[in-house]
Amino acid sequence: MLLRVAAVLFICMPVAFLIATPLHAAHQVKLKPGASGSECLRCHEAFQKTLKSPSVHPLLKSGKCTGCHDPHTSTHKNLLISDVTTLCNSCHKEMVPDKARSSHKIVVEGNCITCHDAHGSDNPFILIKTGNALCVECHQDIATQTNQAAFKHEPLQKGKGCLSCHNPHASARADYLLKNEVAVLCKECHKTDRSFFVGRHMNYKVTDSSCDSCHNPHGSNKSGILYNAIHAPVAEKNCNQCHPDPSAPNALEPKKKGVSLCLDCHKETITETFNKNRVHAPLTDNVGCLNCHHPHGTKEKKLLNDTQFKVCGTCHADTVALQQWSIKNPKNENLCEPVKTGNCTSCHSPHAANNVLLFQEENISVGLCGKCHEWETHSTHPIGEKAIDQRDKNLTVECLSCHVGCGTGNNPWMMPFATTYDLCTQCHVERKR
Amino acid sequence: MRTSIKIYVIMTMGLVLILSATSSFCAEELKFKYITSIYSDNQEGKLKQPEGVACSNDNFIVVADTGNGRLVRYTFKDSLAEPLAREIRTPQIKYPRRVEMNSKNEIFVLDGKLRRIVRLTADGKFNGFIGPQKASSPSAYAPISFQIDKDDNLYILDIFSEQVMVLGARGEHRKRITLPKEYGFIADLTVDDRGRVLLLDSVTARVYSSTANSTRFSAITEGLKAYMRFPADLTTDTQGRIYLVDRNGSKIIILARDGSVLGRLSAKGWKEGLLSYPSQICINDRGEIFIADTNNNRVQVFVEIESQ
Numbered sequence: 182m183l184l185r186v187a188a189v190l191f192i193c194m195p196v197a198f199l200i201a202t203p204l205h206a207a208h209q210v211k212l213k214p215g216a217s218g219s220e221c222l223r224c225h226e227a228f229q230k231t232l233k234s235p236s237v238h239p240l241l242k243s244g245k246c247t248g249c250h251d252p253h254t255s256t257h258k259n260l261l262i263s264d265v266t267t268l269c270n271s272c273h274k275e276m277v278p279d280k281a282r283s284s285h286k287i288v289v290e291g292n293c294i295t296c297h298d299a300h301g302s303d304n305p306f307i308l309i310k311t312g313n314a315l316c317v318e319c320h321q322d323i324a325t326q327t328n329q330a331a332f333k334h335e336p337l338q339k340g341k342g343c344l345s346c347h348n349p350h351a352s353a354r355a356d357y358l359l360k361n362e363v364a365v366l367c368k369e370c371h372k373t374d375r376s377f378f379v380g381r382h383m384n385y386k387v388t389d390s391s392c393d394s395c396h397n398p399h400g401s402n403k404s405g406i407l408y409n410a411i412h413a414p415v416a417e418k419n420c421n422q423c424h425p426d427p428s429a430p431n432a433l434e435p436k437k438k439g440v441s442l443c444l445d446c447h448k449e450t451i452t453e454t455f456n457k458n459r460v461h462a463p464l465t466d467n468v469g470c471l472n473c474h475h476p477h478g479t480k481e482k483k484l485l486n487d488t489q490f491k492v493c494g495t496c497h498a499d500t501v502a503l504q505q506w507s508i509k510n511p512k513n514e515n516l517c518e519p520v521k522t523g524n525c526t527s528c529h530s531p532h533a534a535n536n537v538l539l540f541q542e543e544n545i546s547v548g549l550c551g552k553c554h555e556w557e558t559h560s561t562h563p564i565g566e567k568a569i570d571q572r573d574k575n576l577t578v579e580c581l582s583c584h585v586g587c588g589t590g591n592n593p594w595m596m597p598f599a600t601t602y603d604l605c606t607q608c609h610v611e612r613k614r
Numbered sequence: 615m616r617t618s619i620k621i622y623v624i625m626t627m628g629l630v631l632i633l634s635a636t637s638s639f640c641a642e643e644l645k646f647k648y649i650t651s652i653y654s655d656n657q658e659g660k661l662k663q664p665e666g667v668a669c670s671n672d673n674f675i676v677v678a679d680t681g682n683g684r685l686v687r688y689t690f691k692d693s694l695a696e697p698l699a700r701e702i703r704t705p706q707i708k709y710p711r712r713v714e715m716n717s718k719n720e721i722f723v724l725d726g727k728l729r730r731i732v733r734l735t736a737d738g739k740f741n742g743f744i745g746p747q748k749a750s751s752p753s754a755y756a757p758i759s760f761q762i763d764k765d766d767n768l769y770i771l772d773i774f775s776e777q778v779m780v781l782g783a784r785g786e787h788r789k790r791i792t793l794p795k796e797y798g799f800i801a802d803l804t805v806d807d808r809g810r811v812l813l814l815d816s817v818t819a820r821v822y823s824s825t826a827n828s829t830r831f832s833a834i835t836e837g838l839k840a841y842m843r844f845p846a847d848l849t850t851d852t853q854g855r856i857y858l859v860d861r862n863g864s865k866i867i868i869l870a871r872d873g874s875v876l877g878r879l880s881a882k883g884w885k886e887g888l889l890s891y892p893s894q895i896c897i898n899d900r901g902e903i904f905i906a907d908t909n910n911n912r913v914q915v916f917v918e919i920e921s922q
Contacts (some may be wrong), residue, residue: 270846296640393616439754439756439774457727458708460729462758462799463799465729465774467773495817496798499862500843537891570884572883575653575662575886597882
């Protein structure tokens with residue numbers, strides 16, 4: 182029994198010690214007395230200058246180069262004691278809270294040196310750049326939008342810039358690294374109880390609403406930084422077109438449910454939609470148009486809730502995954518353009534259609550694929566009504582007999598099989614080897 | 615010391631053997647056989663994108679020949695499907711997407727274009743509508759699927775009011791079952807041999823159930839996206855097994871009564887036995903499985919082979 186206990190302790194104790202000890206502490210080396218980092222600086226003279234920077238990493242400052250580097254040998258670049266993506270996290274675990282609502286991708290991936298210099302810099306927190314200039318390195322699209330906006334959001338231009346609203350590492354309270362929920366965050370500057378604010382919002386009690394439902398926090402070309410793509414009733418301040426009177430207890434609820442809400446203004450589109458054989462099912466539920474479109478404003482065209490690709494992917498994640506997989510396939514140089522760009526509505530009608538899978542055209546080969554691939558309709562392979570598919574007597578040979586419209590993962594030419602041989606011998610069985 | 619180690623090793627090996635033997639005895643082995651395909655009516659008129667198929671225990675089948683806007687009836691005996699003389703076309707049915715039969719072989723059809731349930735006599739004559747009669751325009755009633763149980767009660771899945779409406783055999787209101795609180799998109803429902811109402815969430819590939827006396831649903835599976843792409847239809851057999859039609863994945867996934875995954879049937883393809891964007895599935899008491907193989911323009915029939 183004693184022997185067993187000894188064996189368990191023999192195995193467990195070192196493991197427990199390793200877990201409990203930080204990485205750099207575990208990597209102590211025996212330098213000669215008083216040597217410390219000064220030994221390193223004898224050769225690495227450039228760091229003498231770094232040490233004089235206003236912002237220096239504490240380990241370097243205290244001469245503990247061996248906190249991150251092995252003086253003799255390492256399997257990692259720059260003689261680091263572990264991979265650069267895990268090294269910082271061994272000390273700076275607190276950067277991402279346990280139950281973070283959102284976290285910065287580069288932080289999660291451990292690419293800290295994208296923003297920070299590992300040794301020292303002239304900027305606070307050893308950042309490689311200061312202010313918005315740092316964020317713009319990656320978020321160029323937002324920078325362009327902000328710079329071109331006729332109406333700018335002041336906090337973005339002054340003071341902390343992006344960091345006025347966003348945390349750089351993670352947020353425990355809100356999405357998009359926001360410091361707090363939108364309604365709470367905006368109220369830090371905007372006094373919602375003032376009569377000016379109330380009047381501008383047509384007396385609707387929007388103090389607890391998400392301001393980014395109508396306003397673009399990064400600036401826009403519309404007064405009041407309303408989204409560039411703004412629903413006409415919002416732009417015209419006709420909120421009561423869709424909402425009850427502001428004094429009503431349910432003033433912020435829509436007047437009607439489902440597609441009926443939109444029917445008064447969009448009668449023609451909706452009637453046309455509902456006269457088709459197949460209506461896209463979400464349109465018929467009690468959310469209706471708002472399953473995909475935003476009632477106030479968005480960054481996207483046609484008031485879509487997000488990019489078309491993401492909106493469709495909300496329900497059709499499987500198809501989007503296939504599309505993504507196909508894009509990454511090196512054999513798929515000739516991937517169909519709509520698949521490449523995630524433009525689902527090139528082939529499918531998002532509201533309704535008379536055809537299966539909401540195809541815009543009944544005749545797949547000529548009507549649908551032929552819109553882009555005109556030459557393919559003159560293919561030497563028989564296609565069309567007279568060409569019966571050898572695999573199924575009720576099918577004719579169409580483009581989709583040999584290709585899959587939404588992508589085929591690792592197969593080339595959007596084929597459902599890995600090789601043309603496998604495909605062709607489906608029908609040409611006599612050629613099977 | 616050595617003796618105690620020997621005993622420990624023997625006991626461990628014994629336990630491993632017992633566990634592996636138990637699991638092999640408990641595992642349900644499912645095997646299916648392809649029987650035949652139905653391609654046309656009695657005039658050699660081809661089926662076009664059929665989305666619905668209903669089967670009765672007395673050898674009748676009704677196919678919702680969606681692309682042709684009609685119903686076609688067959689008898690199915692000794693693995694042979696014989697079309698009945700007359701197709702069913704009525705002005706009340708424009709685009710049939712789902713079909714069911716009750717115990718008297720009366721036919722119930724969900725029309726996709728008009729979004730209403732039509733009741734027909736056993737020989738195909740119009741016999742009224744089920745539920746509100748609103749057509750063509752948006753309404754506060756959106757039946758997306760329905761099912762008939764063994765007592766001829768009708769269960770209508772209304773995604774607008776987020777409920778399952780239960781009607782008696784004569785159309786009288788019985789009860790409402792509210793849809794679960796959080797779901798992606800509920801596409802279909804069925805009723806099993808014990809009167810449980812089962813719901814299928816296409817987006818999360820999750821199955822919900824409500825016992826015969828309950829007015830609430832609770833999930834009986836986790837999201838099953840690892841097994842399927844976009845399930846759109848479900849049914850059960852006489853043993854309570856649940857069959858999910860994976861429309862985008864072109865296959866059938868079979869679950870045990872408790873929601874655990876048992877296996878799969880068929881795969882994507884064009885040849886007989888394979889499926890392309892299948893829709894409705896129906897299983898009769900003899901275990902014959904009828905699948906509307908929509909994009910292959912046919913109905914396919916399978917049967918379970920008895921476990922060895």
